[in-house]
Amino acid sequence: MKDVAAAAGVGLKTVSRVVNKESGVSPAMAARVRAVIDELGFRRNDSARLLRTGSTASVGLVLEDIGDPFSSALSRGVEAVAREHGCLLLTGSSAEDADRERELALALCARRVDGLVVVPAGGDHEYLLPEAASGLAVVFLDRPGAGIEADAVLSDNAGGARAGTAHLIAHGHPRIGFIGDLPHIHTCAERLRGYREAMRAAGLPVDERWIATGPTDPATVGRAVRRLLTGGPDGNGGPDPTAAERAAEPVTALFTANNRVTLAALQALAGLPARPALVGFDDLELAALLSPGLTVVAQDPEALGRTAARLLFDRLGHDTSPPRRVELPTRLIVRGSGEVPPA
């Protein structure tokens, strides 16, 4: 900028005024300065600007896995709103690792983002307290945060799971398997709660061996699918080996608690002559094209992202009302998988 001023033969502040479109510069002068800027290829250094002004016009987004279509849709929603506000979005992914989440969030804070949208991977967010105290706005997305008072935008996980499970029950399935993510993940726990509630509401017993939670890689999920459908031992090596060894009654339907699990389960079931009844949480792009079509409990991830971002910008606009928890409804999309008669 100094060079530009020298080349144009004007003062430093005049160039600054032109760059910032401030009033108080004659059009002729402004044009001359702009010409020099283009000629020299000058670009304002936003870091220095931030240092001086204190505002960055950027917000951070910490995702769970940037490659997951669900996360992509979240980020699309967040980005759209950020863009409306003329804000740059900085995105990173935590790979479902608490340390990585922390590291990433703090790196974004060190860049002095104005606000942060976090899809929590870890169970503790106290590390954000000093940041929040010094003005950072935080909104949790998809799962609530812990250890800090902040807004959260969630889906109605329990309600959705209840509806999905009820759909299977209504189609005559008395024994329904639940396959979910790691049990400490909030969404999984809530969906499991919804499943239990639906079973209880229908007066159906739940055999704990019908519930499989753990990693969502295809191999693990495939094993869980086969075990639930054949009624084998639970393989968890629990404290009661005799119970673990005793075969459970095989289930006739499956509720898969997120898109990765659903996908892995479908792959595991691909070899079978007729697919058992299956309802999944999260819609899949091709769900309608499978035969039979796949019934799902659909979230609206883009709306989740948009809502979280709106909440964040409300906070940046000095909305100091107490933290809110927004819960977005889910939608049961019936595509006929429920109509498969029970075994």
Next chain:
Amino acid sequence: MKDVAAAAGVGLKTVSRVVNKESGVSPAMAARVRAVIDELGFRRNDSARLLRTGSTASVGLVLEDIGDPFSSALSRGVEAVAREHGCLLLTGSSAEDADRERELALALCARRVDGLVVVPAGGDHEYLLPEAASGLAVVFLDRPGAGIEADAVLSDNAGGARAGTAHLIAHGHPRIGFIGDLPHIHTCAERLRGYREAMRAAGLPVDERWIATGPTDPATVGRAVRRLLTGGPDGNGGPDPTAAERAAEPVTALFTANNRVTLAALQALAGLPARPALVGFDDLELAALLSPGLTVVAQDPEALGRTAARLLFDRLGHDTSPPRRVELPTRLIVRGSGEVPPA
């Protein structure tokens, strides 16, 4: 930091030393300073650090559409490598709009990223020349850039399309429709070239009305699918209305040139009793579970992203060799759609 120094009763520089883990600070002093840092919740301001040191340890990624699974996979690859290098990744999406791409890239430059990976939306990247001149490393991804000498990492689009088309030809289809993206997009043009080459190599004529390029929304693609399969007029309102009105011979197979088109085409075909033969560019998560299974020309988007990021970090490591163009192979995954007999 000043506050920390005051609270600890030490000099500013000593705090700086502790924060940067420089040697030359007695352990006792370091421990005291660290205690004060934790107590006050101090976090270094990386913007100021950047201003002083000139290096940001961050790279930018400009995607075409952050919500597209293909883009997600690209970014996963780039992020993995960035992380290996201890680098923060800043991501934005251009929504396939040249102005937005430019705006985003320049915003990232203003944040003084060390390097930039760009999936070009626009056809001109001269605007990056001044940035490159002042030390920015640039790598183009998925499509080459124009107006600037820079590395590019691409898939073998023409070769992949050739292989996919040849697969259909080998299964006895003499009339194959091509549905692609906007024709000015490099990947679409290359894939169309591959399609033409395969047809020519097999001695088959190509009716221009078999080729549909345009927006990839489901409605447009759906119309194209129906037109190609029934042999209706091309509807482009070209300069030769009589030719446009003359019905073309219906095609018996379709080559869809990217994941969005494939998806939209599958949706359009969902109502039909038997799906016409179809080969798509880009793999789909559920492609194997459709019946019949979907044959695709698969790219490896994560490898594309990783390769581009590696190239970028090579450049940041002062590799000054002339710009390279890396072309990654594609893989034909046969899943039986080609085995549908021609109509």
Next chain:
DNA sequence: GCCGACCCTGACAACGTTGTCCAGCGCCGT
């Protein structure tokens, strides 16, 4: 016991920008 050397610490300037303040000039009103 004294001197030298080494290690640790702190003062200071500078990175590029913007906000504040002031000076100069032109125009308008009387």
Next chain:
DNA sequence: ACGGCGCTGGACAACGTTGTCAGGGTCGGC
């Protein structure tokens, strides 16, 4: 014609950090 007001342009400090350099303290060696 003169004075005042308003508008343009420039000098300067400050944002928070790090690199440079110099000074002080301590320990060891002679």
